[in-house]
Amino acid sequence: MPPVYRLALPALCLSLILPCVTSVEAADPAPAAAEKPAEQKPVERQPLPERSQEEAAALERIIPTQEQQQLQAGSDTFLALWKPANTADPKGAVIIIPGAGETVDWPQAIGPLRRKLPDAEWGSLSITLPDLQSDAIAPRVAKPAPTPKTVESGTKDSTTAAPIEQVAGGEADVADKVVAESAEEQSKADAERIFARIDAAIAFAEQQSARNIVVLGHGTGAYWAARYLSEKQPSQVAKLLMVAAQTPATTKPELAELTPTLKLPTADIYYQDKPLDRKAALERLQASKRLKTSLFTQVSLKALPGNTKAEQEQLYRRVRGWLNPSNPAD
Template sequence: MSLKILVGTLALLVPLGAWAEETGTQSAPDTAPDAPVAVRPALAERSALEAQELARRLPQQAVPLQAGDERFVALHLPANDGQPKGLVILLPGNGENADWPLVIGPLRKRLPDAGWHTLSLSMPDADEPLPGRATAAEAAPETAPPADTEADASQAAGNLPDSPPSEAGYLPAETADPLDEEPEPAVEPEPTEPPPGQAERISARIDSALAFARQQQAATIVLLGHGTGAYWAARYLQERAPADIRQLLMVQVRAPANQEPSLEQLLGELRLATGDFYFEDRGPARAAARERLNTSRRLRHPDYRQVALQALPADRASEQELLYRRIRGWLARQLQP
């Protein structure tokens, strides 16, 4: 009787053991699934972040404009006059925003008192990489060798794969006909257009600002640039030559790096009223202003005028007030018949 019980018990244990082995094999995969690759979102431009902050602080003045495929923020203030004289479009320099505390901010807030609408643009970041920032090629890690490199090295050393021979006595690689396997056609990547550069983006933003000024039915439209913004304003006028802009104001004009044509060439080709404001107490600025004046004389510019200002580093408020008065006076003289 005990022998029958022992045989029955063993008969039950065998299926259980096979079931446990099969279950364990299915629950434990040979290889772990690949972990998902984390995609880092593209970082927003510094200028775009500053523009968003300005729109948050000044919601009543912020105007969203469209320039090509991108949107940007401009700050608009109407003239404090029942009969406005026109609209001044302000272009900040590299690294500045639409409410920069020097030149751009004071002028956009004070010119409405003189009867001018103001529209201050937020400019895109410069194309030049930041100091110490590695390029994409330098920052990319070295690519891993192909997966079959070790197999190729093993075959080169005489270590053939452990493939069983066929019935004819040949290895599968020797019996396969290369003509039977057609290679898959190479898929060529679709051509992609390069992103627009700084010059194209700035021109698109000035186009959008001009469209806004025309919607306001401004009697006179003036471009005013500070630093590199003055260069981009002159370049836009030289390339596009809009008929409804006849005045250009430049304050501490500076040409961006690696840009052609040169500032002197642009000013020589412009034939509209141009006001060049600079601080004469600064040596390099004074020398550059002298060169621009000589260029205008050689090319017989019809209406180019320079205005030298005294720099007051210890009293920025008085310095900006003096600049505002000289700009206001220059605009008033241009409106005289």
């Protein structure tokens, strides 16, 4: 064989082998690519904290540590602010219950009273209430029934329109019933959580050797205080004081139905400048007058717009005068 052909033969063989090797490698994918990664489980998100929890956490950074108490109510841990009476012989403790949207140091009523009551020889304990889940259940908005179709002659086709309207009405009634039952169940759950926190507050007051315990509620807090005392009737609580009382929008029974059932001295302080508040206060007063053994008293105040300090001082003097009736300064 000539030398030229001997030199060309290896190159020819190599050109024939390389395409075969490349095709084999392409047909045999990498083992790593063949193995599918294990499916990852979706990460479970922690439930968002309640608004009341976030506000309490913010207050913990600015309120003196010695005033803060972490109380336990079932599975709930909540912030309470405690100030002992500024005397060697305290008269007792006042448990302050804020209303909806208010904190344990709210600038209207809650904060001023909790800070001033120790000077009136009463310890003060303001507590955080949970968010009301019943408020989140919105009632269904009723939609008008569709206009029944008419036949070509211009008259109503009553044979088809009537059944359609009946079905639509039946579905609406069922939806209304479901919403009402859900709201009622959630309202009961809200009451249980709130009552557990008031129980914890009373237990704490007893640990401080409070010889008298008074519950003071502001806004919707007055409603929950009255409902708690009406249903549970704890022997440790001597008096109830309601300030600017309101009934939560989605809650039953009304406050005017609860106050006559209370079997302890009750003071109802309201602002006469607001027509709706004045009307509600009158209903409570009339309901109490129907009972011969009523221990219900009512005090009206005038709002002082533009003078918050004087308004809060007025409220404090009224509360102090009712708590300490023998004090000549009141």
